Amino acid sequence: MFRILEEANREALATFLCPPGYSAALAQAAAAPPGYEPETCPGSPVEVEFFWDASSRAASPAPERPLPLAPRSPVPGHRLRRPSGMTPPPLRRRRPSEWSRCETPPAVGGLLSVAPTAAGAAGRRRSSAQLELLMVFGGADTAAAGQPPAEQPPAEASCYPNCDLSIWMRSCDTEQIEPLRGEISGVIPSWLRGSLLRNGPGRLNVGDEQFKHLFDASALLHRFHIADGDVTYQNRFLRSRTYERNTAARRIVVSEFGTLASVPDPCQTIFQRVSSMFSTEEMMTDNAMISIYPYGDELYALTETPYLFRVDPETLETKQRVNLMKHVQVVNHSAHPHVQPDGTVFNLGQSVGLTGPAYNVLRFPPSDGSGVDNVFERAQVVASVGCRWPLHPSYMHSFCITPGYFVLIEQPLAVSTVQVCRTLLQRQPLVAALRWFDEPTRFIVIDRKTNRATSLSYQTDPLFFLHTINAYEEDGHLVVDLCAYQDAQMLDCMYVEALKSAQTNPHYADMFRGRPTRFVLPLSPPVGLDPAANLVTLTGTTATARRRSDGSLQLTPELLCDLGTETPRINYARHNGTKYRYFYAISSDVDGDNPGKLIKVDTVTHQTRTWCEQNAYPSEPVFVPRPDAMSEDDGVLLSALLWAQGQERQVALLVVDAVSMRELGRATFHTDGPVPKCLHGWFKGDSV
DSSP states (O other): OOEEEEOTTOOEEEEEEEOTTHHHHHHHHHHOOTTOOOOOOSSOOOOEEEEEETTTTEEEEOSSOOSOOOSBOSSTTOBOOOSSSSSOOOOOOOOGGGOEEEEEOOOSOSEEEEEEEEEOSTTOEEEEEEEEEEOSSOSSOOOOTTSOOOOOOOTTOOSOTTOOGGGGGOOOOSOOOSOEEOEEEEOOOTTOOEEEEEEEEEESEETTEEOSBGGGSEEEEEEEEEETTEEEEEEEEOOOHHHHHHHHHTSOOSOOSSOOOSSOOTTSOHHHHHHHTTOHHHHSOOOOOSEEEEETTEEEEEOSSSEEEEEOTTTOOEEEEEEGGGTTOOSEEOSOOEEOTTSOEEEEEEEEETTEEEEEEEEEOOOOSSOTTHHHHTOEEEEEEEOSSTTOOBOOSOOEEOSSEEEEEEOSEEEOHHHHHHHHHHTOOGGGGEEEOOSOEEEEEEETTTTEEOSOOEEESOOEEEEEEEEEEETTEEEEEEEEESSTHHHHTTBHHHHHHGGGOTTHHHHTOEEEEEEEEESSOOSSSOTTSOOOOOTTOOOEEEEOTTSOEEEEOEESOSSOEEEEEOOHHHHTTSOOOEEEEEEOOTTSSSOSEEEEEETTTOOEEEEEOTTEEEOOOEEEEOTTOOSTTOEEEEEEEEEOTTOTTEEEEEEEETTTOOEEEEEEEEOSSOOOOOOEEEEEEOOO
């Protein structure tokens, strides 16, 4: 049904399906000179959308629905339109007899939509047959011929003068293997002893080639070691197999989340290339660049594939690669497990069996001293729940745990297992496997006593999230807090090209707009009440739950604060899974008066406190409690601090009082190479 032809000059010709009678008009619109108005096409207006992989030049139909449309693309000059409102309706699957073939040469693109429209923007009339080619991340403006492009501010105008997103696009060119001693200002508390270990994107280019998405960059580990008021800093690349192969070839030879490998690995023989097509070990990236967590007595770098790496917490050397598929038969592994006080680790993975994909809760026992591999050898699946969409498990970056329950949040962004296999075999970027379903978000509550999902079904309007904040039980309710977005457009905002052009895109901030929200789930709601009755009886919240006609509960959330918050952290050791009051985060509002903020949110009063400094951008704040702390927020926040505007070779460890959000001190380092922004980390206290 679809074919893509690529000539030596890299011009692509896309072949797709459109309603009868539209072929000629579309060809005319594509080839016509400026000012041309196409003739009227028969048939009622329709809209058809296809998922378009620009890197591989491969297109496929999207019956489930691709990533959701937004009012504007993150890339200036590319015009987008939602079919209706902010939540597009599901596409109707048409019979082949309803369509005929038509062709047009599009520019490089992401999401392709062909729509006959009756009228254009306000003040401009169009013929009823006019066609718009709407592209996400396209090369050139692809509005129908004869129409002016979408209005954009001049190139020199900045929509976000207080924000410099170039801090996300730095590449480390020189590792800082030997510890640097920092220049101390203020006071570093003498009781603070240990290492803040960080992980994140470290290198955006390999040779002359550049990764297309922030999630693709080579993993770089950072370490700030604190002792007796002094601080040292060092960094080192994670030596994953993907890193080693790319480095040896001096080009990108392993496809990532948003980047297609340019050519097969030249370091492999023809036999090795053929053999690798049948091995996920060779085809799937193991670039663990998201987080660091303890398993047993060791620290591991994690990503969302089933691979994790043991790292030395002092030298940052890569010590061991673990493939979870050999231990618990899961095809992926969340980058945000939960560590219990006794050292037990719970995480979320997905498996594909005879009955289809399933969500699995994994248990990794504490170390018993018999070896570093023993934790994984004794790992087990403690609970398993099937997904609601056949062959389309939901994308879950994190989940919640309380003493009595596991809480999984099945959001509309799903992963096509069929397309995953195709991307691996065809070496396409993994983003091609994502699909958006215009259906409610579902909360799956698993009872830890029975390890089975409860009989109640909870749902809310479609949303997208990466990070949960916390969850706890109170008076017969489950309270679940998370950083929610209206849809998954924020993933598109982290493409390198989108970051480069964000300053001149007035809609970029709206696409990245997320808010901390609270959902309250009644565990045993009464029956026989008025369907309009609010089943949430918990005091102190405006969140509601109402019974639907099918017996499920419709949840309406409570806004915790009107600030964009991301990478949330709490007093984890004391309050993970239990009632809490405060969480800490970095700002996600690029249009704020000072977007480089640390934010403290009081979930009871909804009041906020912030720390900020002009031109400075802190990382995820990690809470470290004061010894013998008496209150929840008695401690400090540790954050890696960067500066924009040409200060690429400077980094600092920032220490902030968690009660007042006032700076206590910092250690500043001047490095030999650029220091990129990191994502997540872990504080490992020194043994006394």
